[in-house]
Amino acid sequence: MSFPDLLEEVPDLSDGIRGKLTPNQPLSAVTWFRTGGPAQLMFQPADEDDLAVFLKKLPKDIPVLSVGLGSNLLIRDGGLKGVVVRLSAKGFGQIEELGNNRLRAGAAVPDKRLAEAAAKAGLGGFAFYTGIPGGLGGALRMNAGAHGTETRDRMIELTAIDRDGNRHVLTNSDMEYRYRHSGASSDLIFTTAVFEGVPQDEMTIREEMAAVVEHRENAQPIREKTGGSTFKNPDGNSAWKVVDAAGCRGLMVGGAQMSEMHCNFMINTGGATGHDLELLGETVRAKALEVTGIRLEWEIKRLGEFGPKGAIEPFLGQA
Template sequence: MSNALRDLAPRGRLSFNAPLGPRAWFRTGGNAEALFVPKDVRDLAETLAALPPHTPVTVLGACSNVIIRDGGLDGLVVRLAGGFAEITIEPDGLIAGAAALDMIVAEQAAGAGLAGLEFLAGIPGSIGGAVVMNAGAYGSDMNAVLDWAEILLPDGTITTLDNAALAFTYRHAVLPQGAIVLRARLRAQPGNKAQIRAHIAGIKEAREASQPIKSRTGGSTFRNPDGHKAWQLIDEAGCRGLIQGGAQVSEKHCNFLLNLGEATSADLEMLGDLVRQRVLDHSGITLHWEIKRLGRKAGEVLRSNAEEKDAPSVDELRREETP
């Protein structure tokens, strides 16, 4: 345990060797060296400023679209809660804190008679992660509705980036290195409450019918390659129902991995890599992970606390908020 972490004195909650597996939707993964739940933005900024240079920092959201590796996460793991989940309704939209769950945002918008945010009801995550990965489903995404995002920089500065500055692309936004999303302003339009709620109900029904949402799973495992559907490539490669240890490719939706009950994070990651190889062998197309894989494998010395992607990028060096 780093003495520097032990010496931190935040106003929020700080715990050490904290289990993360129970927080993850897959219910797998190791412990956080230090888990920090800040009281407010000032507490977060001051605590980050007190860290020695190069201390790994990971911001976790709902943990719905993440594999936390079995060796856990070194450094400081930040979980935003409390005031970071506040939602403020405005006449033509709303402002949602980074910890606000996408589903809750959709429902509060519906309750206020605001249309255009129903798609969030189909995304199992929080607003901070939705901004970072330009989350989308059911015909819309964050790029289509976001006016601005307020972010905290490593030096404690709070700044606002508009939609254009975030340079959204498919499942990606451009943020300054080390930035943490604090809240976001989403556009909406006045609409009929009954119709909006009916739209949300339809999304929920479609999601339940097509995805294994009652299982220990994450979100979509792989990004859709240009011109292709990941699930279809996986199915055509004969991977539907494929098992590795305690993990399985969902028979209901091939782009979802399942923890059958005793899976490790290593099982899930090995299964994902096996699927990628079979798809490449069958179609010549490389699938890229959409699920974030964080931390170190059991027995492995941590090289970086950032997500290990298929190719190096600046995202590997960024404090990145996960869904």
């Protein structure tokens, strides 16, 4: 499947743009599930100014979506209309020590690299990022966390560009963080953020990081094509326990499977489509609701157009 070429429909769109523009870029190459249709146009800006110029030029009726490392993302088989912005490591992958126990990092920085930089700087409080296989843009958007610490515990302020190309600085309170959620406008593309840690011995920090890595390797299917935790933890419960109680550990739909190792992880066993994965997730949600009465909510972001097999109803159409 492919979309009409936006560079042909908007001939002057690339004028003065220094970043890379790619029509009908396959998104299966940039998501951990390795599935999904194309982006109508992918834009990799050279830097924050380049992003702002592009968004000012882009007609307002063309949708824009920012995609990071693709670790918590399921792209549907029909792909994404409009522009997908993917921040490059060259333009948005820097980390800077600011003093006063603070670091500034670009939104394209992998979470684990921020943890490493903090350790070298003797700043504690970042070890949890070692076990989160995504980038800081996504962590800022969804308040990523693990092992009792969340992004909101470390983030001081961030910079973002809006759909009109305007620059904004948001404080921690502006983000209205709660569990796996922020209240920031969906049209904001985060570019950099300032984080604050606490002074700590580097050896102690590295011991904490090693413990996080060991836990992840022993408890999660990290060598599979997966998207991390599929469902959010319900209040007072764990999502994996609900999935297990519903009898869904190891459940398969096409090439998609709920992991035997950690049943809140979906995996692409080799030939799964986006449809397989989303249908599996909704099958699990329906079974969990029937068996336990708990309505599991997706943690993985599902985006794009449904493909030839058609739409998938939430909870398979149940109330």
